[in-house]
Amino acid sequence: MTTSVDQVMVSVTEGSLPRVLNDLREAGLVVDTVLEALGVVTGTVEVRAIPTLLSVSGVLDVERQWRVQLPPY
Amino acid sequence: MTEPAEVETTGRFLVLLQEDAIEEGVAELGAIAGFDPNSGDLDPETVQVFPELGVAVVSADPNLLAELNGAAERPGPIQIVEPERVVHVFQDDTAAPAEEVEAAADESVLTWGLQAVGADVSTATGKGIKIAVLDTGFEKNHPDFAGRAITTKSFITGEDVQDGHGHGTHCIGTSAGPRKPATAPGYGVAHEAEIFAGKVLSNAGSGSDGGILAGIDWAVSNGCAVISMSLGADVPAGTPYSQIYEIVAQRSMAKGTLIIAAAGNASSRPARIAPVGHPARCPSIISVAAIDVNRAIAFFSSGTADKIGQIDVAGPGVDVYSSFKLPEKYARLRGTSMATPHAAGVAVLIAEKTGARGYELWARLALSSLRLPLPSTDVGGGLVQAP
Numbered sequence: 001m002t003t004s005v006d007q008v009m010v011s012v013t014e015g016s017l018p019r020v021l022n023d024l025r026e027a028g029l030v031v032d033t034v035l036e037a038l039g040v041v042t043g044t045v046e047v048r049a050i051p052t053l054l055s056v057s058g059v060l061d062v063e064r065q066w067r068v069q070l071p072p073y
Numbered sequence: 074m075t076e077p078a079e080v081e082t083t084g085r086f087l088v089l090l091q092e093d094a095i096e097e098g099v100a101e102l103g104a105i106a107g108f109d110p111n112s113g114d115l116d117p118e119t120v121q122v123f124p125e126l127g128v129a130v131v132s133a134d135p136n137l138l139a140e141l142n143g144a145a146e147r148p149g150p151i152q153i154v155e156p157e158r159v160v161h162v163f164q165d166d167t168a169a170p171a172e173e174v175e176a177a178a179d180e181s182v183l184t185w186g187l188q189a190v191g192a193d194v195s196t197a198t199g200k201g202i203k204i205a206v207l208d209t210g211f212e213k214n215h216p217d218f219a220g221r222a223i224t225t226k227s228f229i230t231g232e233d234v235q236d237g238h239g240h241g242t243h244c245i246g247t248s249a250g251p252r253k254p255a256t257a258p259g260y261g262v263a264h265e266a267e268i269f270a271g272k273v274l275s276n277a278g279s280g281s282d283g284g285i286l287a288g289i290d291w292a293v294s295n296g297c298a299v300i301s302m303s304l305g306a307d308v309p310a311g312t313p314y315s316q317i318y319e320i321v322a323q324r325s326m327a328k329g330t331l332i333i334a335a336a337g338n339a340s341s342r343p344a345r346i347a348p349v350g351h352p353a354r355c356p357s358i359i360s361v362a363a364i365d366v367n368r369a370i371a372f373f374s375s376g377t378a379d380k381i382g383q384i385d386v387a388g389p390g391v392d393v394y395s396s397f398k399l400p401e402k403y404a405r406l407r408g409t410s411m412a413t414p415h416a417a418g419v420a421v422l423i424a425e426k427t428g429a430r431g432y433e434l435w436a437r438l439a440l441s442s443l444r445l446p447l448p449s450t451d452v453g454g455g456l457v458q459a460p
Contacts, residue, residue: 009282011317014324032283035290037328038321042283061316066351068285068304070209070240070278070410 004047007032007065012039016058024059027052086141088129089313091150098150099129105140106131178366180258185366186247186389186411190419192262195459197422199263204249204421205292205300206414207285208241210234210272212398215242217254218268226291227272228284237276239398243406244303245270246396248414248421260395262418262459263425269297274304282318285352289321293330298424298434300325300332301417303410305350307339310379312348314355322357329430331438333359333417335409336384337375346376346451354382359435362452363390363412370451374409377450386442387452388412388419419457426460 010029012020017036024041025031028049032042042065045053053062090098096110099120103110108119120131133141144151178185183193211218211225213235225234236242249268250261271288274280285304292300322332339347353360362384363371370376371391377383390412397404420438423429429437442455 007281007283009286009317011320033287033290035286037293038286038290038324040286040290040317040321042286060320063282063315063317065282066306067279067281068274068306070238070274070304 005044006047006050008043008045008050008053008062009065010041010043010053010062011060012041012058013060014039017041020056020058023056024053027056029053086131086133086138086154088131088141088151088154089311090129094150101144101149101151102129102131102141105144106133106137180394182258183252184258184260184389184394186393186415187252187260187262189366189368189389190262190415190457191459192418192422195422197263197426197460199249199266199418199421199425201267202263202299202421202425203267203269203295203297204263204417205269205271205288205295205297206241206245206248206417207271207273207288207292207300207302208244208304209238209274209276209278210236210241211245211268211270212236212239212242212396214399215396215402217246217251217396221268223268223270224295225270225272226288228287228291229272229275229280232272232275234270234272236272236398238274238278239401239404240278240303240406240410241270241272241274242398243393243395243404244301244410244414247393247411248301248418250396258394262415263421266418266421269295280304286321289325289330289332293325293328297330298430299417299420300330301414302332302334302352303408303413305335305337305353307337307347307350307375308354310348312351312354312381314381315352318352319355319357322355326357326431326435331359331420331431331434332357333361333413333420335413336360336362336382338363338373338408338410339375340373342370342372342374346378348378349375349382349384359385359416359438360453361385361409361413361416362387363407363409364388364445364447364452364456365391368445368447368456370447371407371409373407374412374451384449384451384453386416386439386454386457387445388415388457390415416457419459422459
């Protein structure tokens with residue numbers, strides 16, 4: 001059975017970086033970028049692990065990334 | 074429920090649950106869709122619950138949709154049910170038809186857009202102010218930008234910042250391009266601003282939230298006063314705004330960076346007014362509508378269709394002449410994508426002239442806008458005006 005993974009963005013409380021990164025990784029997040037100025041981490045996670053990410057101390061929200069597309073000229 | 078006919082859907086449904094009754098809502102969903110919410114290990118293909126958002130995504134056949142809609146109409150924890158959408162963005166962001174090239178304004182010196190926002194009579198130039206344009210990159214060989222201070226960075230894997238699309242170069246031109254290029258008209262609002270060109274959309278015009286957020290982070294870290302984002306995704310009315318973009322926008326503003334984004338081009342006026350797209354529908358991101366040379370609302374301009382995404386200001390967004398990738402070099406385009414860099418350029422001029430940043434800059438931009446005899450639901454506070 002294939003595992004469903006998704007690209008997500010995670011917002012964390014002010015000052016919780018970089019401490020929260022270890023907990024996020026333990027919860028299953030493969031970290032892509034750490035956006036320190038924004039307090040946001042992006043990465044990839046198994047869809048079923050998203051609730052676990054949400055329960056990590058310091059995490060405010062987890063959302064799946066959207067894709068945007070401009071039309072061709 | 075408002076649902077545009079052209080929206081592609083995935084066969085799954087988004088369910089908005091009452092904020093203080095998430096568990097009850099999931100239990101009711103389980104009763105309808107046939108899963109046990111207490112089994113502890115729900116198949117994400119069947120249902121996903123985002124308790125922080127109060128949203129669940131469920132797979133359901135059309136029979137179940139009828140039941141779910143019934144539940145939404147009754148008092149109870151299930152509030153709104155919508156088909157999950159496939160994202161396609163700003164489809165009308167296209168080159169203007171040939172007949173539109175005959176503008177009703179004199180463009181022998183400056184574009185009609187620069188005249189409409191009063192850039193032609195402003196003493197501000199944007200000098201000393203940094204503006205980030207997050208888009209498809211920048212045409213590095215464009216002669217009109219020779220000698221300008223331009224910082225670039227690509228957030229697209231495998232592509233450098235060179236603009237293989239044209240959209241980004243057009244938006245940079247409107248917000249911060251020259252007033253006196255070799256061939257008239259001049260087309261840049263904040264013509265001495267320091268440009269930060271972040272490539273968050275590929276040469277094929279596609280990107281994702283991860284790259285966009287990385288671009289915002291880059292702009293904030295570099296002290297840009299304004300971010301211009303002519304991008305987004307159209308959404309059905311009632312769609313909650315992204316909590317993460319909202320936090321990001323609040324934090325950016327607190328650090329002195331104002332985010333200005335395109336409302337979207339999903340309307341087919343007068344028949345249909347589409348709601349403001351993602352991420353412009355976030356309350357702390359300025360949402361820009363498009364007007365034409367006659368100061369009428371553009372037929373495609375998304376509008377205030379519900380309480381979530383509201384139009385803040387309007388800018389010139391039809392038959393907009395600006396720089397483009399080579400070999401074309403120039404193009405006339407239309408879209409709220411073109412209105413947005415007008416508003417961002419004006420914000421830069423206000424930032425230079427008043428020293429305002431963040432929410433104060435927002436207030437000055439909104440309050441100084443020229444009121445138009447159009448519904449505020451279409452144009453917000455009106456047409457942005459250079460100081």
